[in-house]
Amino acid sequence: MNIARRMRGLALALVFLFSSAIPAWADAPVIAGAADLKFALEEIAAAFMEDTGREVNLVLGSSGNLYRQIGQGAPFRMFLSADEGFVFKLADAGKTVDRGVLYAVGRIVILVPHGSPLKADGKLNDLAAALTDGRLGKFAIANPEHAPYGKRAEEALKNAGLWEKIKDRLVLGENVSQAAQFATSGGTQGGIVAYSLALAPAVARLGSFALIPDSWHEPLRQRMVLLKGADETTLAFYRYMQQPTARAIMKRYGFLLPGER
């Protein structure tokens, strides 16, 4: 056996394996969405695919992180933020086609897993009681530094006068979806997460939840925008988001839509 020949064969095989997959890189446009849209946006993308035969790739994360990545040149074609402030900042920086459009207003809930000593009480009275009587170990919210839902959770906790007491008990999710995962995983007694996530069947079966009054925090005005370089499919998806099919899905996930109420 000649080792050199065998090595050459191996190298050729590897090069072939590697090059055969290259065309797969360039296809569907990538759309960045806030993590509270996890389930809703996946459903809308599937409906979009069915109606138009076109595909979009979704990347979900905290709006602040996605905003940073877009600023650093991430190849996203559209951005659905949970906080319109990030969209305006991108528009001011010249990264967007225009100033975008409001597509939903979100709500936050207190989410409590089955078997937790905590009650799902929207006015957070039971959370306050649990803090003093020692029922509360850990409590999950999204990172307020870059996740809009985390920021709103912080505001609600401050409004209830619980922030100082609960600060050391918090576990911070990188985005609100991870916060929901922390809240239901059993490692915490609960958390404050997006209403849209709590309504998703995968989450709803893990616990119970209650809406927190929306007067306790700044509104979650969610704005979407086309980014520079958006292609036709992205534009079609942008319009699709504003049409009845997508609106019905968004409504089912508890979002308040523009032009309603």
Place this chain on the structure above:
Amino acid sequence: MDWTALVLSLELATATMVVLLPIGVWAGRKLAWSRFRGKALVEASLALPLVLPPTVLGFYLLVAMGGATPLGRWYESLFGHQLTFSFQGLLVASLIFNLPFAVQPMQRAFEAIAPEVREAALCCGMSRLRILRRIELPLAWPGILSAMVLIFAHTLGEFGVVLMVGGSIPGKTRTIAIAIYDRVQAFDTTGAGIMSATLLVISMLAIGLSYLISAPGGIRRHD
């Protein structure tokens, strides 16, 4: 199960292996047989990725490869797209991160070749290329192969760097390790479980293979 992510990870691991193979052989031989000033320094720098936190490397790459830096601009003018948030960016990160895994096993393997053997070959009038092909590589191949296995397995598991410079784009930068993280966040424990089990099996095979190669009385070459 996210097949796109698995295929992407396999591609990244393969590409890293292919690029690092000649580099590792060259650097491994050089370090094994030559003495030069600052050799210890070179060896230490090559080993640095072993102890460097992945997020630190990720941070520096993000800063260095971004669109506003000279390197980022040079790359973009050459290839028409940015290095960060692309497969090529991950490859650069992966190459740096795997350098010690390529160089160290190969260096040890070349060091183990007795100088008399090479001298004898030179005396016989063999060309240097022929010595490399017929004598050095065959003798060093267990080291080379275990380097390849380590690189492959290590790349599949890379997380911190990919998280920093990747952006989790399907088919481009969402590797299997990132996909597992994403699936857990999406409440898809089944998907995450299947993918984790897949990685566990691949890792076990890889480490088993590398032990088999290096064990005394393990695979021996007959020529």
